Amino acid sequence: MQALTQIEQVRAAVKEWRQQGLTVGFVPTMGYLHQGHQSLIETAAKGNDKVVVSIFVNPMQFGPNEDFAQYPRDLQRDTQVCEQAGASLIFHPEPHELYPDGFCTHVDVAGLTEGLCGKTRPGHFRGVCTVVTKLLNIVQPDRAYFGQKDAQQFAVVRRMVRDLNMPVELIACPIIREPDGLAKSSRNTYLSTQERQAALVLYRALCEGRSQLQNGVRDANQLRAAMEQVIGAEPLAKLDYLELVDLQTLQPVTQLCGDTLVALAVYIGKTRLIDNFIYQGEQQ
Numbered sequence: 001m002q003a004l005t006q007i008e009q010v011r012a013a014v015k016e017w018r019q020q021g022l023t024v025g026f027v028p029t030m031g032y033l034h035q036g037h038q039s040l041i042e043t044a045a046k047g048n049d050k051v052v053v054s055i056f057v058n059p060m061q062f063g064p065n066e067d068f069a070q071y072p073r074d075l076q077r078d079t080q081v082c083e084q085a086g087a088s089l090i091f092h093p094e095p096h097e098l099y100p101d102g103f104c105t106h107v108d109v110a111g112l113t114e115g116l117c118g119k120t121r122p123g124h125f126r127g128v129c130t131v132v133t134k135l136l137n138i139v140q141p142d143r144a145y146f147g148q149k150d151a152q153q154f155a156v157v158r159r160m161v162r163d164l165n166m167p168v169e170l171i172a173c174p175i176i177r178e179p180d181g182l183a184k185s186s187r188n189t190y191l192s193t194q195e196r197q198a199a200l201v202l203y204r205a206l207c208e209g210r211s212q213l214q215n216g217v218r219d220a221n222q223l224r225a226a227m228e229q230v231i232g233a234e235p236l237a238k239l240d241y242l243e244l245v246d247l248q249t250l251q252p253v254t255q256l257c258g259d260t261l262v263a264l265a266v267y268i269g270k271t272r273l274i275d276n277f278i279y280q281g282e283q284q
Helices: 007-019 035-047 075-085 124-139 148-163 186-190 193-198 200-214 220-232
Strands: 002-004 024-029 050-055 089-091 143-147 169-173 237-246 260-268 271-279
Touching: 002 007, 007 024, 007 050, 007 089, 007 124, 024 035, 024 124, 035 050, 035 075, 035 143, 035 169, 050 075, 050 124, 075 089, 089 124, 124 148, 143 148, 148 169, 148 260, 148 271, 186 271, 193 200, 200 220, 200 260, 200 271, 220 237, 220 260
Parallel strands: 002 089, 024 050, 024 143, 050 089, 143 169
Antiparallel strands: 237 260, 260 271
């Protein structure tokens, strides 16, 4: 498996594959790979002849008081995960490779980025969209794979790809969880033993939402109140947001009729975790 740091190296490798008539899958990551990332790479390997995995902690999507410097990094371990999962090439550029001196072009997606994580992380999705656009232009894959845990990110990138006529198929893959329900996340490593236990409140809140839906509740305020009560019972948890939004537009809904994203972000101590589930609306 190749590990490359230069844009032109990646382009040359992909060009060679294309000349052989091979298909290319792409998995963009910030590294410190866990089983969720591994499942994306494995899915990509099943659906394509070659798979490129990018490992790049993107400074542009971190706010001034966020955890860019502390974000976990372990390229040696990541390389082993990529090899085992079936990746063909790792692209791990330095920041100056993607953002050279004088860089001043950004990609913004209006509307979809204003709520949920965008409300409390201003500039985050501008950074995401800019780097994903650059990576898609560099790799030019047939298919790109994203985790459903970052549901807003997927919706934003999907709209960007559609609006800018990018020739790539986007595929969302299911959330991978720990045996006790906690969604896999690189930031889980920040949690103390006590905080790790407290973090299960996110999954419990989502389970409560599902239970309410199974019991026939469709009122968004009623569902939110029931889920917030679960979170409020955990002393170490501080709610950032809990929203029920249309899956396509990410606009808030009052009644769950069509496909709906039920998403939440919660601080456990200083660590911000996100999770969600998708309610498939009843067929009309």
